[in-house]
Amino acid sequence: xxxxxxxxxxxxxxxxxxxxxxxxxxxxxxxxxxxxxxxxxxxxxxxxxxxxxxxxxxxxxxxxxxxxxxxxxxxxxxxxxxxxxxxxxxxxxxxxxxxxxxxxxxxxxxxxxxxxxxxxxxxxxxxxxxxxxxxxxxxxxxxxxxxxxxxxxxxxxxxxxxxxxxxxxxxxxxxxxxxxxxxxxxxxxxxxxxxxxxxxxxxxxxxxxxxxxxxxxxxxxxxxxxxxxxxxxxxxxxxxxxxxxxxxxxxxxxxxxxxxxxxxxxxxxx
Amino acid sequence: xxxxxxxxxxxxxxxxxxxxxxxxxxxxxxxxxxxxxxxxxxxxxxxxxxxxxxxxxxxxxxxxxxxxxxxxxxxxxxxxxxxxxxxxxxxxxxxxxxxxxxxxxxxxxxxxxxxxxxxxxxxxxxxxxxxxxxxxxxxxxxxxxxxxxxxxxxxxxxxxxxxxxxxxxxxxxxxxxxxxxxxxxxxxxxxxxxxxxxxxxxxxxxxxxxxxxxxxxxxxxxxxxxxxxxxxxxxxxxxxxxxxxxxxxxxxxxxxxxxxxxxxxxxxxxxxxxxxxxxxxxxxxxxxxxxxxxxxxxxxxxxxxxxxxxxxxxxxxxxxxxxxxxxxxxxxxxxxxxxxxxxxxxxxxx
Numbered sequence: 001x002x003x004x005x006x007x008x009x010x011x012x013x014x015x016x017x018x019x020x021x022x023x024x025x026x027x028x029x030x031x032x033x034x035x036x037x038x039x040x041x042x043x044x045x046x047x048x049x050x051x052x053x054x055x056x057x058x059x060x061x062x063x064x065x066x067x068x069x070x071x072x073x074x075x076x077x078x079x080x081x082x083x084x085x086x087x088x089x090x091x092x093x094x095x096x097x098x099x100x101x102x103x104x105x106x107x108x109x110x111x112x113x114x115x116x117x118x119x120x121x122x123x124x125x126x127x128x129x130x131x132x133x134x135x136x137x138x139x140x141x142x143x144x145x146x147x148x149x150x151x152x153x154x155x156x157x158x159x160x161x162x163x164x165x166x167x168x169x170x171x172x173x174x175x176x177x178x179x180x181x182x183x184x185x186x187x188x189x190x191x192x193x194x195x196x197x198x199x200x201x202x203x204x205x206x207x208x209x210x211x212x213x214x215x216x217x218x219x220x221x222x223x224x225x226x227x228x229x230x231x232x233x234x235x236x237x238x239x240x241x242x243x244x245x246x247x248x249x250x251x252x253x254x255x256x257x258x259x260x261x262x263x264x265x266x267x268x269x270x
Numbered sequence: 271x272x273x274x275x276x277x278x279x280x281x282x283x284x285x286x287x288x289x290x291x292x293x294x295x296x297x298x299x300x301x302x303x304x305x306x307x308x309x310x311x312x313x314x315x316x317x318x319x320x321x322x323x324x325x326x327x328x329x330x331x332x333x334x335x336x337x338x339x340x341x342x343x344x345x346x347x348x349x350x351x352x353x354x355x356x357x358x359x360x361x362x363x364x365x366x367x368x369x370x371x372x373x374x375x376x377x378x379x380x381x382x383x384x385x386x387x388x389x390x391x392x393x394x395x396x397x398x399x400x401x402x403x404x405x406x407x408x409x410x411x412x413x414x415x416x417x418x419x420x421x422x423x424x425x426x427x428x429x430x431x432x433x434x435x436x437x438x439x440x441x442x443x444x445x446x447x448x449x450x451x452x453x454x455x456x457x458x459x460x461x462x463x464x465x466x467x468x469x470x471x472x473x474x475x476x477x478x479x480x481x482x483x484x485x486x487x488x489x490x491x492x493x494x495x496x497x498x499x500x501x502x503x504x505x506x507x508x509x510x511x512x513x514x515x516x517x518x519x520x521x522x523x524x525x526x527x528x529x530x531x532x533x534x535x536x537x538x539x540x541x542x543x544x545x546x547x548x549x550x551x552x553x554x555x556x557x558x559x560x561x562x563x564x565x566x567x568x569x570x571x572x573x574x575x576x577x578x579x580x581x582x583x584x585x586x587x588x589x590x591x592x593x594x595x596x597x598x599x600x601x602x603x604x605x606x607x608x609x610x611x612x613x614x615x616x617x618x619x620x
Contacts, residue, residue, distance in 0.1 A: 008525060040521060040528040045470055048497075062494050064478075065502070065523055089523055092499065098524070121490075 003086060009035055044094035046241070051091050053239030054134050056127025063088045069115035069125035075108050082108055084115060084125045087132060099132075103141050107133040138240055149176040159222055159229075162215025165208055272611040273374030274299050274344070275604075276363055278351060278550075281309020282593045283585030283600035284379035285333040290604040292342040296611070299344045299371060300337065301351055303546075307334045309381055310586075311593065317411035317461070319593060320453050321487065326412065330593075354554045358580025358610055374611030375580050377603050378564060379596075380550055382541040382586040385436025385444070393432060393537060394508035400426075400515055401508055401535045403435075404451065407458050417462050419534050425466055426533035430517055431455045432505050433475045437540035446561050448540030449590040452479045455538045456488035456498070463496040472499045472532075474519065503528065508535050541590040556581055563589045574603030582607050 013036040019028045051057040063085075070076050070085040082105055090099040099106075109129035116126050136142040153172040157164055174181050194202075215221075237243070275291055277284045280302030291298045304313055308330050311319065316326035337343050346365055353364040354376070363371045387395035387403055394401040399421040410417050419426050433455060437448040452475070459471045478500065480489040492498040503519040510516060514531035521528050543562035544550070551558050557577040559565035564587045567575030574582040584603040585596030 003525065006525070038526060040526050040530065042530060061497055062490075064493070064500070086524065093501065093521070093524075095524070095526075098526075 003083060008038070010038065013038060040093075040095065042094075044096045047094040047096055047099075048092050050240050051128065051131050051135055053236060054131035054138075056124065056129075056134075057131030058127070059121075059123045060088055060091060060128050060131075062121040062123045063092060064121055065089055066120065068118040068120060069123070072114040072118035074110055074112045074114060079105065079108065081105055084109075084129055088123070088125065088128055091128075091132065100136075100141055103136050106136065107142065107145055109133070135240070138236070138242065146177055149173060152176070155229075159225055161212065162218035162221060163213060165212065167205070167209055168212075272296065273359065273372055275607050275611060276301065276351070276361070276371065276373045276376040277379060278376065279309065279379035279381055279585075279587070280304075280307035280334075280337075280345070280347070281379060281381045281585065281596070282311065282330060282333065283381070283587070283596040284309070284377075285330070285337050286597040286600040287377050287379060287584060287604040287607075288337045288343045289333065289340070290601045291608060292337075292340045294608060295342065296608050297342050297344070299346065299373065301346045301349050301365060303348070303350050305348045307337065307345065307347065310384070314384065314405050315409040315412045316405075317408045318457070320450070320457055321484065321594075351553060359613070361580065375582065375607040376554070377574070377600070377607055378550065378554065378556075378576065378581065378583040378587050379585050379600055380544050380546065380564070380587045382543065382563075382590070383545045385448075385539040385542050387435055387537045387539055389442050390435060390439075390537075392507045393435065393505065394510070394515065394535065395537055398508065398510050398515055398535075400533065401537065403537045403539045404431075404454055404458060405539065407462075407536055411458075411461055411465075416465055417534075424533070425469065426462075427469055428532045429459075429462055429469055429471045429534045429536060430505075430515075430530075430532045431459060431471065431473045431536045431538055432508075432517075433473065433478075433538045434504070435537035435539050436542065438476065444540060444542070444561075446540075446590060447479060449479070449481070450592055451538040451540055453481075453484045453488045455536075456480060456484075456492040458536065459498040460488075460492050460496045463492075463498060470499070471496075472501055474501050474503050474505050474517075476502070476504050501528075541586055544587060547587075554578065554581055556583075559589075561589070563587065572606045574599060574606055580610060 014033060015036060016033040017028065021027065048060060052060055065085060067085045069088075070083050073082060073084060075082040081102065087099060087102065087106060106129060109126060111126055111130070113126050116124050119125055133142075133145070137144055137148060150173050153169055153176060154164065157169060157172070171181060274297040277287050277298050277300045280300055284300060284302070285307065288298045288300045306312065310316070311326040311330045312334070318324065319326055319329055322329065338345060346367060346369070350366045351363055352366050354361065356362045359374050361373045361376060363373055363376070365371065384403070384405055387393065391397070395403065400419045402420065407417060417426065417429075418424065433451060436442070436444055437446060437451065438444070455473055459473060462469055462471050478489055493500065502522050505517050505519040507518050508515055509518070511531070514533060515535050516529060516531055517535065518527070518529050520526065543558070547558055547562055547564065550564075555578050557565045564583045565577055566583065566588050567577060574584050576583050582603040584599035585591055588599070591599070
């Protein structure tokens with residue numbers, strides 16, 4: 001429901017009593033209904049800094065609430081509750097409990113970047129959505145998303161070998177997300193591919209799956225990447241006041257794979 | 271030699287008019303009711319000015335210095351104009367210090383009066399010591415003592431700036447936008463954040479009117495570099511729980527009532543018509559415009575005209591105005607007045 005159409009009275013704030021006696025006077029009856037106040041009594045001033053410390057959230061403080069992001073938003077067009085303008089405001093003002101009410105919607109951003117180009121203040125709302133979804137995961141408010149599992153599997157492999165082996169990624173991803181390997185669609189896809197697959201390529205893939213090739217001289221690059229990732233993770237932990245990241249992985253594994261801006265390959269899994 | 275030009279008011283506009291006339295060799299008489307020249311920026315102790323960032327005492331002080339040292343400007347301080355009559359080119363004025371004057375033209379640079387926040391009692395000024403005005407904060411900064419809560423001298427950790435105090439408010443008969451308060455508030459917010467990095471500054475606004483180039487250098491900069499927070503809400507009341515100030519209002523962007531504690535609340539006070547405007551209008555015989563400022567004549571031909579020929583006006587006397595625009599208007603009015611007296615030599619006028 002668009003914000004301006006939302007009721008100011010939330011069902012959970014309505015308190016009615018079948019039987020109620022106040023100062024010895026029986027005031028039972030449905031007219032004894034009370035509405036709990038929905039007053040903002042304090043702002044959590046850390047929240048904006050926390051989001052700003054995560055990749056994508058850096059420019060959140062620029063927002064002046066014009067609403068360009070929301071009215072250009074692909075997702076908002078189908079789900080009016082998806083309102084980046086509103087969430088940016090909640091984060092900036094530190095209305096954390098209010099933000100958490102929408103934790104099941106925030107991750108739905110499809111990264112189309114229409115908001116990025118509409119925003120007159122260069123807030124990069126898409127990045128803020130990403131950072132906010134990430135924040136929800138790190139704080140344990142939402143379970144780790146499938147795309148995050150994919151990111152982790154993907155980056156772990158790259159860090160370990162300097163190469164990606166698709167079959168292994170799929171297997172690892174399914175294992176992480178508790179999905180069976182033999183899924184109908186996958187079996188069907190493999191069957192159809194196999195029918196027209198060049199034998200030589202099939203052999204190469206088989207060998208690769210068995211011997212797991214590595215990039216030569218990778219150790220140095222792996223160490224440098226691991227160091228960087230750990231550094232970034234430590235920074236994020238500090239900013240969010242977390243002792244340990246919600247997902248403490250094997251050394252070198254990143255919860256957020258370092259990657260070039262604009263590469264959303266991994267997000268497509270959503 | 272032409273008749274001198276009377277300049278009423280020794281603020282930025284009056285000083286600029288006197289200086290402009292002196293540069294073209296024209297004599298002027300500058301009358302200032304206070305004992306000191308400089309107008310609001312000096313008398314009210316402003317800190318750093320918008321947009322130059324110069325300290326008021328340096329920027330306006332320099333203007334005072336060059337007027338006071340000019341042989342072509344006769345300065346009368348602690349003095350007012352008692353009588354004014356005659357025709358353009360041949361006015362006669364009598365000052366409160368007794369001097370009768372023959373003058374060719376007069377320029378009113380009588381400025382404005384700061385809004386008195388006591389007129390908005392619901393916002394706590396005069397009731398709670400830690401509710402202050404932008405002028406008081408300017409003084410805290412310019413005195414070098416820094417922004418402190420007046421009640422106990424502590425450094426505030428949460429400061430709220432309320433915009434439009436004494437502006438855009440039909441309830442108190444002030445329907446105008448005072449034009450500069452948004453920019454001044456952004457400036458003050460940045461000064462506070464710079465001096466007290468742990469202090470959170472919130473600005474409660476109806477609209478942000480940092481016009482022209484002030485948009486980026488004040489509004490955007492305060493948000494982007496200084497992390498000042500802007501909340502769209504007109505505050506209903508300022509109260510206290512005995513320890514902190516409590517402000518109440520509605521955050522209109524999320525449709526939520528707010529009741530939030532602050533250490534200090536700053537009123538961004540507006541610009542009222544000069545309290546003396548009624549008396550000035552009687553003495554000089556000009557018309558006030560509907561808000562009580564001095565009415566302007568033609569806006570596109572001769573600049574700075576009032577309803578009375580030969581009597582000109584410049585600066586915040588005509589409505590809320592910035593210092594630099596006041597100066598520009600004063601120079602324009604000086605030009606018009608100079609053209610008038612140049613056509614009427616003293617001998618012919620006498």
